[in-house]
Amino acid sequence: MAFLFDSFENWKQYSIQHNMPLHQIVLEYERTxxxxSEKDxxxxxxxxxxxxxxxxxxGLEEDMTSRSGxxxxxxKKVYRYPTAVLSVEFQQLIARALAAKEVNSCMGRVVAAPTAGASGIMPGVLYTLQDIHRIDDQKILEAMLIAAGIALIMEQKxxxxxxxxxxxxETGTAAAMGSGAIVYCLGGDTDQIFNAVAITVQCM
Structure with missing residues (x-):
């Protein structure tokens, strides 16, 4: 199944031919x-x-001062700043992404998504998305699988x-992963998910 993740077209066609949602294909890839196991x-x-x-x-509650300074x-400064440039929600997203990134810079525990250097983007996006739209954890996990498939293609291409x-x-891939995850969580179809990825990569 590795060939599936050399292009978005192959991933899409496999989904159509086998009547499988995108995230289920990534689960199958992990298994084969x-x-x-699916449980693992x-x-x-x-x-x-x-x-x-x-x-x-x-990152938002504890002292985040790195050894280098x-x-x-x-x-915290972004999160608490009284004037939101675009919207409060966007301000919170940026602050949350920075928070997770600062945890990485201060040698804390993060998820490499897809790398430690870009480890703030997916948490910032998913945390804020869930907060705004009350998306359940299962949907978030499915979106993470789709994001992983996106990263597999980016890595090969x-x-x-x-x-x-x-x-x-690093950050361009993470942004593309986040875009795909957002569109999936908000009910987008395969083409919309992949278009979001393409637009993000073009703009990054």
Whole structure:
């Protein structure tokens, strides 16, 4: 099944031919290519989601000053700033993404999504999405599977490594993963999910 994740077209066609939702195909990939049972995959996703939420809360509630001093509680400053430039929700999303990133910079526990350097984007997006739309955890976990499939394709078509493609390879991929997750959670179909990914990559 590895070939499925060399293009969005193959992923889409497999979904149509086998009448399988996108996230279920990623589950099948984990089982056949990685040897992980469906139960183990769901448990791993749930653990990752808990770590993401914990990183957001830690970054907003605890002291986040790095040894170098370059990180100095910036997330809290954004979160508490009295004037929202675009909207309060967007301000919160940015603050939450920064919070998880600062936890990484201060040697805390994060989820590499897809890398540690970009570890704030998916938590910021998913945490805020759930907060605004009251999306249940199961839907979030399914969105994380779709995001993983997006990252697999990005890794093969370009790179997710900052050492290879610069910071854009990491944060651009994470933003694309987040876009796909948002559209899925809000009821978008396959084309809409993949279009969101493409628009994000173009803009990044």
């Amino acid at each position: 290519q990685k040897g992980r 995959t769901w448990e791993g996703l749930d653990n990752a989601w808990q770590v993401m939420k914990e990183a957001v809360r830690t 370059m990180i100095n509680n910036g997330a 370009a790179s997710i490594a900052g050492a290879v493609g610069g910071c854009q390879a």
